[in-house]
Amino acid sequence: MVKIKILGYPAEAAGFKEKELRIYQKVKIRDLVKFHKKVSEERIIVLVNHNPATLDTEVSDDDFILILPVVGGG
Amino acid sequence: MKGWTGKILRVDLTKKKYTTQTFDESFAKKYIGGRGFAIKLLWDLLEPRTDPLSPQNKLIFASGPLNGPVVPNAGKMVVAAKSPLTGGYGDGNLGTWATVYLRRAGYDAIVIEGAAEKPTYIYIENEKVEFRDASHLWGLGTYETEKKLLDEVGRNSGTLLIGPAGENLVKYAVVRSMEGRAGGRPGMGAVMGSKKLKAIIIKGTNELPPVAEPDKIKEMTQKLYEEIQKTENYDFWMRQGTMAIHAWCQENSVLPTYNFREGVFDEADKINGEAMEKLRVKIRGCPLCNMQCGHTVLEVDGKESELDYENVGMLGSNIGLGDLVKIATLNRMADDYGIDTISLGSSIAFAMEASEKGLIDEKIEWGDFDKAKELITKIVHREGIGNILAEGTKKAAEKIGGDSKDWAMQIKGLEISAYDCHYAPGMALAYGTSPIGAHHKDAWIITWDVKTGRDKYIQIKAEKVIEFQRIRGGLFESVVACRLPWIELGIDLEWYPKFLTAVTGVPFTLEDIYTAADRIYAHIRAFWVREFNGNWDRHMDRPPARWFKDPLTKGPFAGKHLDPDGYEKLLSMYYELRGWDERGIPKESTFEKLGLKDIAEGLKKYTKLTP
Numbered sequence: 001m002v003k004i005k006i007l008g009y010p011a012e013a014a015g016f017k018e019k020e021l022r023i024y025q026k027v028k029i030r031d032l033v034k035f036h037k038k039v040s041e042e043r044i045i046v047l048v049n050h051n052p053a054t055l056d057t058e059v060s061d062d063d064f065i066l067i068l069p070v071v072g073g074g
Numbered sequence: 075m076k077g078w079t080g081k082i083l084r085v086d087l088t089k090k091k092y093t094t095q096t097f098d099e100s101f102a103k104k105y106i107g108g109r110g111f112a113i114k115l116l117w118d119l120l121e122p123r124t125d126p127l128s129p130q131n132k133l134i135f136a137s138g139p140l141n142g143p144v145v146p147n148a149g150k151m152v153v154a155a156k157s158p159l160t161g162g163y164g165d166g167n168l169g170t171w172a173t174v175y176l177r178r179a180g181y182d183a184i185v186i187e188g189a190a191e192k193p194t195y196i197y198i199e200n201e202k203v204e205f206r207d208a209s210h211l212w213g214l215g216t217y218e219t220e221k222k223l224l225d226e227v228g229r230n231s232g233t234l235l236i237g238p239a240g241e242n243l244v245k246y247a248v249v250r251s252m253e254g255r256a257g258g259r260p261g262m263g264a265v266m267g268s269k270k271l272k273a274i275i276i277k278g279t280n281e282l283p284p285v286a287e288p289d290k291i292k293e294m295t296q297k298l299y300e301e302i303q304k305t306e307n308y309d310f311w312m313r314q315g316t317m318a319i320h321a322w323c324q325e326n327s328v329l330p331t332y333n334f335r336e337g338v339f340d341e342a343d344k345i346n347g348e349a350m351e352k353l354r355v356k357i358r359g360c361p362l363c364n365m366q367c368g369h370t371v372l373e374v375d376g377k378e379s380e381l382d383y384e385n386v387g388m389l390g391s392n393i394g395l396g397d398l399v400k401i402a403t404l405n406r407m408a409d410d411y412g413i414d415t416i417s418l419g420s421s422i423a424f425a426m427e428a429s430e431k432g433l434i435d436e437k438i439e440w441g442d443f444d445k446a447k448e449l450i451t452k453i454v455h456r457e458g459i460g461n462i463l464a465e466g467t468k469k470a471a472e473k474i475g476g477d478s479k480d481w482a483m484q485i486k487g488l489e490i491s492a493y494d495c496h497y498a499p500g501m502a503l504a505y506g507t508s509p510i511g512a513h514h515k516d517a518w519i520i521t522w523d524v525k526t527g528r529d530k531y532i533q534i535k536a537e538k539v540i541e542f543q544r545i546r547g548g549l550f551e552s553v554v555a556c557r558l559p560w561i562e563l564g565i566d567l568e569w570y571p572k573f574l575t576a577v578t579g580v581p582f583t584l585e586d587i588y589t590a591a592d593r594i595y596a597h598i599r600a601f602w603v604r605e606f607n608g609n610w611d612r613h614m615d616r617p618p619a620r621w622f623k624d625p626l627t628k629g630p631f632a633g634k635h636l637d638p639d640g641y642e643k644l645l646s647m648y649y650e651l652r653g654w655d656e657r658g659i660p661k662e663s664t665f666e667k668l669g670l671k672d673i674a675e676g677l678k679k680y681t682k683l684t685p
Contacts (some may be wrong), residue, residue, distance in 0.1 A: 009307040038306045040564070052527060070561065073518025
């Protein structure tokens with residue numbers, strides 16, 4: 001299963017915070033996560049298995065996708 | 075000269091006299107305001123190596139040219155002095171109407187000198203300055219003090235005041251205003267207390283200094299307020315403010331937990347932004363702000379307590395407490411006593427670890443709410459173990475010994491704020507090189523640690539720290555405005571030189587501001603070296619040993635820790651990019667390039683400068 005976790009306002013734009021999916025072939029993250037409200041790509045961080053990635057990174061089953069807003073600390 | 079008043083109020087509490095010092099446009103352009111004015115005044119006016127709690131220390135309140143002419147989120151003021159906690163340069167900023175009233179009274183800054191014989195508050199009404207008895211306020215908490223003062227002087231007043239922590243010279247006492255705003259982590263409240271100065275009241279009813287383009291400022295202000303409200307995450311920000319970072323930090327293993335042993339907390343979900351949303355009763359904030367971030371919840375006794383991420387991080391997971399209402403209680407106590415929640419949380423955690431290791435007699439277990447409350451009272455009143463902890467964790471470690479200096483979580487004497495850096499080397503560098511000791515306000519670059527690789531010790535991280543220091547520590551601390559609209563909401567930085575130009579008539583660019591920022595940084599570093607009598611080396615910029623030798627044991631990054639060689643490499647890159655030598659002291663050529671030849675000459679009395 002591929003696990004997707006999204007934090008902050010991008011989660012609201014995607015309509016979910018966490019999801020697990022079975023995928024049978026490599027697929028780009030942007031095909032798994034659709035934002036229904038504006039989320040600028042330069043304002044998010046995409047990680048696959050905690051490594052830097054982009055929405056165009058292809059993932060396989062068992063990958064962990066984490067999407068975070070860019071933040072600047074308290 | 076437009077935009078600046080060109081005047082600094084000098085108040086001598088010993089002699090009960092006041093004078094006005096003037097400055098010209100070349101001074102104003104070179105230092106802009108806020109922190110820039112503060113370091114220049116401290117360097118010039120403070121006798122080198124002065125005891126920070128002696129009457130000779132100078133306490134400075136400095137505004138910037140954007141304070142007053144209704145610029146969005148510019149209701150801020152800088153407070154600075156030689157720090158009793160670190161022995162070096164100390165400052166902080168706080169939201170307060172005092173910044174606007176000060177400029178309407180006709181001044182850009184106040185310098186407080188000397189010390190009163192008995193508790194005093196200073197009353198400033200335009201050109202008039204009075205020294206008023208504050209005996210009836212001495213010993214009162216900040217909430218009651220502010221209420222009584224406003225009853226005495228009327229509502230349309232700017233307030234700057236201290237609580238019992240400042241009176242009792244707790245080394246991390248802060249200055250407070252507006253029942254919730256606080257600033258000056260490195261003991262600015264203790265400096266105020268050492269002068270027997272309970273409060274400053276400012277009533278300014280004059281016109282603000284004339285601005286160059288009043289109509290343009292009005293137009294830009296309206297547009298920027300609208301732009302902020304239209305940003306893509308405005309609604310979410312208004313719901314959680316800085317508390318949104320809590321879940322972010324937990325997910326990325328940077329949430330300070332058990333005195334920075336770990337970066338994840340088992341009970342994080344109980345105290346994060348979502349948990350806060352369910353308890354919130356009010357949103358409060360600074361003047362002139364339309365993205366207020368103070369979320370008020372009710373504490374155990376039903377009193378309001380204004381939370382943000384830092385105090386929840388430090389008084390929650392860092393002391394092992396997973397109950398937001400109880401955290402709110404500790405936070406309310408800290409606010410009422412006028413003590414910094416970050417250093418307080420670190421000091422409580424230090425005591426808990428010391429107790430666990432048998433280095434102190436007191437039994438204080440992780441997450442023990444009642445003991446934490448008791449400890450806060452003891453710190454503020456300097457009783458028993460509290461008297462040791464009131465000195466900060468660096469001094470406390472010297473006192474209790476053992477291996478405690480390795481986990482006294484401070485740099486240069488200032489406690490690290492709420493981000494664990496076992497696996498965030500760029501952020502560790504930001505803490506190491508922060509100009510006041512370990513604080514995040516100048517640079518917060520965990521986003522770039524995450525984006526470029528947590529295990530990387532690469533130049534882009536050193537570059538990012540400097541870029542952030544120029545923006546957050548330079549631009550925002552000198553104009554003086556809130557830094558949060560920029561990264562949090564994505565507001566374009568070009569707004570700020572445009573506002574500065576429209577206010578002052580001086581054609582500022584971002585590059586001009588960054589040059590001023592570099593000047594301010596070099597000047598602050600010179601101040602530290604002077605106050606340490608030239609005994610300065612790169613070890614002053616190193617984080618505590620815990621992050622290097624006690625790996626994380628939980629979460630996705632268990633086993634990770636900072637690499638000592640990697641950190642030194644990053645630090646050298648930082649120095650090279652700044653034009654500082656391998657000791658971390660600006661080179662003579664750097665001082666000259668920044669127009670600080672006189673500072674270099676002054677510094678040569680204390681150390682040999684690298685050409």
